[in-house]
Amino acid sequence: MESEQAMPATVSTQLTTFKYSNRVLLKTILERRDGGLELAGERVVVGGWVKSSKEVRKEPVPLIVGDHGPDEPEPRSDVSCVEILQSRIPFLRAIVKVLGGSVGQYPLREKLEAAVHKPPPPSTVFLKVSDGSCVATLQVVVESSLAPPSQLLHTGTCIIVEGLLQQSLVHGTNVIELRVDKIHHIGTVDYSKYSLAKKRVPLDKLRDFCHIRARTTTVATVMRIRNALDFAAQTFCQNHGFLSVQVPILTTTDCKGFGEKFQVTSLFGKAGGKEEPHHKAIAELEGVSLDVIKAAVKEKSNLVEELKRTDSNKEALDAAVQDLRKANELASQLEAREKTKPKTSKKVDNVKSSEDFFSSPTYLTSSGRMHLESYACALGNVYSFGPRFQADKEESPKHAAEMWMFEVELAFSQLEDAINCADDFLKFLCKWVLENCPEDMKFVSQRIDKTRADHLHSVISSSFERISYTEALDAIKKVTEKKIDTKIEWGAALTEADLSYLADEIYKKPVIIYNYPKEAKPFYVRLNDDGKTVAAFDIVVPKAGKLISGSQNEERITILTTRVKELGLAREQYEWYLDLRRHGTVKHSGFSLEFDLMVLFSTGLTDVRDVIPFPRSYGKANY
Structure with missing residues (x-):
């Protein structure tokens, strides 16, 4: 999502913007002694990735029932119009179906269907945002009128927003929060495939x-x-x-x-002076290739089992299974090639080093x-x-x-x-x-x-x-x-x-x-x-x-x-x-x-x- 309005040329004189993007690094706000409280009222542009989020829906407009005098308090109902309409959906649909054949009743049907599919009430989204400059996160407050909450709530979503810093109304880790009035960018996340969707992913994973x-x-x-x-x-x-x-x-x-050293060669794949279509430079330890593939197969097998055990999304599991299948196929091909190689040959396809890119054996230091x-x-x-x-x-x-x-x-x-x-x-x-x-x-x-x-x-x-x-x-x-x-x-x-x-x-x-x-x-x-x-x-x-x-x-x-x-x-x-x-x-x-x-x-x-x-x-x- 891109805003039509340009980002401001200047921000607070108390803050220094990053020279090459005109945004303020979060550490310059959050690592102050007062947690950034002295910056309340300052206008800033920040960018970062959503670490966590929540949406708070606003109270629905009260339903007016009956007449009341000018000095009487307005009667209120605990049930909204939307809830009343939703409870009558079967009945309303029946009426629409009966009246659907009459030309004169189309306006009524359209009004009833519009009422049934009324958009959700307005809400406020609270985002914990990090830009990588510090440990702390900034609470960013966005009204649903600026962007659909569904685009903002997922962990990993990238945003660039502009607004006013103000003291946080809710006591928590931050004493300052950003009230957004402009959104310059939203980088959405395919949450079903996002690896960090779950909280507390172990370091080895x-x-x-x-x-x-x-x-x-x-x-x-x-x-x-x-x-x-x-x-x-x-x-x-x-x-x-x-x-x-x-x-x-x-x-x-x-x-x-x-x-042990890694030998560097450009002769891998050459045999009898014939060169493969792609001249590949590789760093390979002699005799390791098959073992490396087998280790990869084992690792990918463990990943597949882990995805099955944790009920991960089907797309991730299918991709892991396909990756494992390819690794097994490659291992089979390498095993077959190893069996056909002369046992006395340990050089890379018996090509002399003088024919290599470098004239003598070369290694990674x-x-x-x-x-x-x-x-x-x-x-x-x-x-x-x-x-x-x-x-x-x-x-x-x-x-x-x-x-x-x-x-x-x-x-x-x-x-x-x-x-x-x-x-x-x-x-x-x-x-x-x-x-x-x-x-x-x-x-x-x-x-x-x-x-x-x-x-x-x-x-x-x-x-x-x-x-x-x-x-x-x-x-x-x-x-x-x-x-x-x-x-x-x-x-x-x-x-x-x-x-x-x-x-x-x-x-x-x-x-x-x-x-x-x-x-x-x-x-x-x-x-x-x-x-x-x-x-x-x-x-x-x-x-x-x-x-x-x-x-x-x-x-x-x-x-x-x-x-x-x-x-x-x-x-x-x-x-x-x-x-x-x-x-x-x-x-x-x-x-x-x-x-x-x-x-x-x-x-x-x-x-x-x-x-x-x-x-x-x-x-x-x-x-």
Whole structure:
């Protein structure tokens, strides 16, 4: 619905409109100390989505019965004209039918039918509207004379309206409401197919609707906190003289030296030199395709069962069944193709990599630190923020195939410098969230985790415990409880359970663990004098686990070359990296923040897929 009247050029001098749409953000109204009461009487334009609604019908016009004197009170009836007519519908229809054949009686029939189909009485619609700028919603009051209530009442309806702010007559969450006198836009909702039609949809179900789940209060709150952390991280770096550098997503190097990688190719579908009509570039882990489809089939089967169990609308169930049928057909085709393939063939259709888009094997990057290092050796202090990929199939609430990393690299620095920087960096992020997201953190405390703000305060005020890997191992071995494996031998990697126990139970505060065995860290980490450990560190936080990993990198070309050889890495892929040691080498260090896990820690949620806008995990990449 579009209004013929144009939106106003200006609004209240107390409010600032959004420059590019001339509307007022709801946070500028609702997050004032008085809840916006001082703005009563101001004219504004707002836009947003309906979170909840109700319609209140007005009292019908009273029916006058008989004559009465001028000084007598007007008699009133509890029954409206419409109700009287509706009660006489069978009788009236009979009269109309009898009189229908007479030409002279058509006017009577039309009047009777018009009375029977009289429109509903006027009503007032009360809408709770959110525009995503804050947790709170604004109550918007619309008379039915401006728009049919049926167009406004459904959850998810988008509106742009104009009117006067006034003090709410009903005491509730808002002290101010908007009385609408102009409607500029109504974006209606197909409610039978709208995924958020039901209240309190579980977070795991919302993952199936990532394109609209941000309309829920919980996910919207998480995204605002995520935005604040993004801004805070870059603010810290910019304030301390770091330069932002964009590193590549595609790389020919194994940036960690271990772990599964996604190989990128444009040869999928080629066989015997014949190219399919569509030249598709894909990122595929060898041998995973069939497993991915089977996982999708299982997920879609569960969705169908859930829709049947919850008596969902028939259209949604039919669509899910059809989707499952297609997935089963694709799985059958892939199974048949796998059976006909030569068992010795593991390459993509046996096409040489020299024929690929890139002349050598190329992967999605799992870390940007190696590339970032080259710019640190020219610009001094640099940072990068972007997606990193790991093709592990593990099902973990703290792992996804695509996760975002905030990476920092410092030239002319050693391990201690990187640890100090990471310590300050983490505390800065926690403080920023508490100071700049008070309403969102209030919602987190009320609806997700009432102790979350306390955990953030604890990080800010704590003096992080600093222990070596060997000291950490000794502390674990002294544990008498059976919660963790205390028989772990020196040289083994510390598990997530080990790290959490150190921070949660033993030290009860953030822990920095350094000097790891060289086998547990990437090949480029600087070898210590003992020849067994490397200058690497992790920061482990209570109720969060490991958030930051860092290291001083090896600047000595002879030792780095030896490490490449020990691990059997293809040296030709690392010649550019070795060049940094040949030409003006310098001691340097840095660290990586698992950004998604930082958001998880700040919000108190338990699964990383709930804090990533469009999560990608094993078998699930629907967008």
